[in-house]
Amino acid sequence: MRSPQPELSGWQQPRFRNVPDYVDSLADEVLDLAAVVGRVQIPWQIDATTDFMGVGRDGRWSASKCAILCARQNGKNGIAENMELGWLVLEPGVRILHTAHEMPAAINSMNKLVQLLEAHPDLRAMIPRGGVRRRGGEEGIKLRNGSSIMFRTRTDSVARSFSFDRVVIDEAMIYSPESRNAIAATMTTGKNPQTIYLGSAPNFLEHPNCEIWSSIIRAGRSGADPTLAYVEYSAPEDADPGAQESILRANPSTGYLTSFGYLHGEFESARALGESGIAGYKVERLSIPVFPPDPEEAAAHEPIADMTCWDAGEIGESFSPPVTGASALGVARDWGGEMTAVVSAAFCEDESVHLEVGAAGAPNTHADVEFLAGAVDLQDPVAVAMDAKSPTTVLEPGLLLKGIEAVKSSAGEMGQACLMLVTWIAEGRITHSGDPLLTEPLALVKKRPIGTTGAWGLDWRCEANIAPLVAAALALWALVTRSAQAPDPQPPAPAGIDDHTTTTAWDSDDEAAGTSFLATAGF
Structure with a gap:
């Protein structure tokens, strides 16, 4: 049963579609069965079901793997429900595993399938007494014809003692290699096996286990995997996020399950949050992925x-270059909530700048403010700098209560800071202690365009956490641009490791924190 066409509807043709050739599709029978139980289909759901249930001349699935990338609340799970219903009823004895990252999602899928089976008396009669099990850890459905489906969350040993013919991977953007290995073992003896992946756009900064889904998307877009049937509804990366076309391309069920007005309202709410809100909106609603670094690209990364200049600027921790006393602090916090970093930049007598990581640990707003206040007391820096459009701004109220007014960089000034950092490194004007918290991200980070002027910032999509590097760039920028405005600084009192008395959540006894208190930087 096809849903009627609304006046303003989402695009029904996917942006990417790479599907192996098939001579026939079993979708006709399946969709007829779904219509009998009252399931109304949106055109794109019919097309995807048809592609995924395509068969070759040997009667086997033309695609052993099927994947659909689409934004949430568009009904992509309806495709899996179509197929699961068809498999259970039309293929006696089939064994199915439906997995999700969290149990509520798995139970929701089970409840929908039970409702479909109970919607027609003939199908209801196929469920024996006790055929629907809802006990914790045993959720599933068994029919009189021998077909069964289990619903589980993904673990390292999910369903390891069972064997399945079909597997559905819901919430595919959170799918670990350990879960994949456990699930793959269950299909070794499967009859005409097939795996269905359902997911929204991955965000490497929020989904640490999105590598498998990302690799499937890349293969699906390129058509490189002849065993994969891939369908994607998304907007191009450079699309205007608030444009009607962008929203309709990425949300095929607009006008059927949701309205354009509601989706555009989401854009307006995201825009009010600034750059971070738009970034999240593009991932969640426009299905524009934030991929993890590609291994091949990383190998070729410049x-x-x-x-070489950076390495030449390394001095041992036991050596303290003569400093003038003028210094600045930079503070940065990553969007994933993993690290707050504080870095000092101090002028040396030869007009070079010494960079040093003072602390890098798990974010704790109170402790972060206390640490910065202690560092300011020790150093009397010309400025404490942070990015105006970053999570670090949550520290501002606490710093103001301490009498510390942070300097907040604009997007353009952040570009100045990043360019200044790499320029001064190339000119041999930066010294440091070789701290891997700076060296590793500097070797791995990529440039992120800022606006259309050619300015660039540091791309947070990096294998290493770049918070210390961002803090270093901000500290250098603040030192250079604010020193001329500051009174002549007094040399800081020596502050060796044994002399430091500031106590914070980043104390050196904290195994999760990296802390250094060298006289060169004065912390």
Whole structure:
């Protein structure tokens, strides 16, 4: 049963579609069965079901793997429900595993399938007494014809003692290699096996186990895997996020399950949050992925800075270059909530700048403010700098209560800071202690365009956490641009490791924190 066409509807043709050739599709029978139980289909759901149930001349699935990338609340799970219903009823004895990242999602899928089976008396009669099990850890459905389906969350040993013919991977953007290995073992003896992946756009910064889904998307877009049937509804990366076309291309069920007005309202709410809100909106609603670094690209990556010059600027921790006393602090916090970093930049007598990581640990707003206040007391820096459009701004109220007014960089000034950092490294004007918290991200980070002027910032999509590097760039920028405005600084009192008395959540006894208190930087 096809849903009627609304006046303003989402695009029914996918942006990417790479599907192996098939001579026939079993979708006709399946969709007829779904219509009998009252299931109304949106055109794109019919097309995807048809592609995924295509068969070759040997009667086997033309695609052993099927994947659909589509934004949430568009009904992609309806495709899996169509197929699961058809498999259970029309293929006696089939064994199915439906997995999700969290149990509520798995139970929701089970409840929908039970409702479909109970919607027609003939199908209801196929469920024996006790055929629907809802006990914790045993959720599933068994029919009189021997077909069965289990619903589970994904673990390292999910359903390891069972064997299945079909597997559905819901919430595919959170799918670990350990879960994949456990699930793959269950299909070794499967009859005409097939795996269905359902997912929204991955965000490497929020989904640490999105590598498998990302690799499927890349293969699906390129058509490189002849065993994969792939369908994607998304907007191009450079699309205007608030444009009608962008929203309709990425949300095929607009006008059927939701309205354009509601989706555009989501854009307006995201825009009010600034750059971070738009970034999240593009992932969640426009299905524009934030991929993890591609291994091949990473191997060919050229660092943004001259690493030979950087290495030449390394001095041992036991050596303290003569400093003038003028210093600045930079503070940065990553969007994933993993690290707050504080870095000092101090002028040396030869007009070079010494960079040093003072602390890098799990974010704790109160402790972060206390640490910065202690560092300010020790150093009397010309400025404490942070990015105006970053999570670090949550520290601002606490710093103001301490009498510390942070300097907040604009997008353009952040570009100045990044360019200044790599330029000064190339000119041999940066010294450091070789801290891997700076060296590793500097070697791995990529440039992120800022606006249309050619300015660039540091791309947070990096294998290493770049918070210390961002803090270093901000500290250098603040030192250079604010020193002329500051009174002549007094040399800081020596502050060796044994002399430091500031106590924070980043104390050196904290195994999760990296802390250094050298006289060179004065912390």
